[in-house]
Amino acid sequence: DAKTTQPNSMESNEEEPVHLPCNHSTISGTDYIHWYRQLPSQGPEYVIHGLTSNVNNRMASLAIAEDRKSSTLILHRATLRDAAVYYCILREGLTGANNLFFGTGTRLTVIP
């Protein structure tokens, strides 16, 4: 599995934007970039995914570097409910391998 590297932890003030970085220098051309988050005492929750172009949905935006070796998850206005561990995951797009390799993720703390 291609690996990702994320900071262990980040802090943000409530109602400010948060940029969560992810490095994936060994990404292949067919790997999709997925983000999940896990709130305390809950299972992981799908956030967003992309292949080459930047993506937006109701939860967040995903900015993908032109060389695809890094990406950034953007929460436009952090709320206390966004405090969670955020995982950046590469999903292979050719063979259909459907296992998620979670890594250690980034623990986001939102300060009121």
Next chain:
Amino acid sequence: KAGVTQTPRYLIKTRGQQVTLSCSPISGHRSVSWYQQTPGQGLQFLFEYFSETQRNKGNFPGRFSGRQFSNSRSEMNVSTLELGDSALYLCASSLGGRTPTYGYTFGSGTRLTVV
């Protein structure tokens, strides 16, 4: 629509016993995956079932097994329990297509404690 349902939520078992955990996926989802989460190892993939067939398997011993029924509900079984099997077991469902253009929906998990 109903989410992914895992039962039971909590379980306490003794070393050497076996345990069966259940997962009901979202209606229409044909793929069910299982994960183990521990403080030391994080989230690790156990196996995935699609249309009653195991399609993918993680690096766990043969004591961990699973199956899927025709209604897509899935069970996982752990035999000869060890203390190290204490963990949160998570089930995730998805449509199951080969191209990863969809997300997984996870249940809240079953917390297994082995004493």
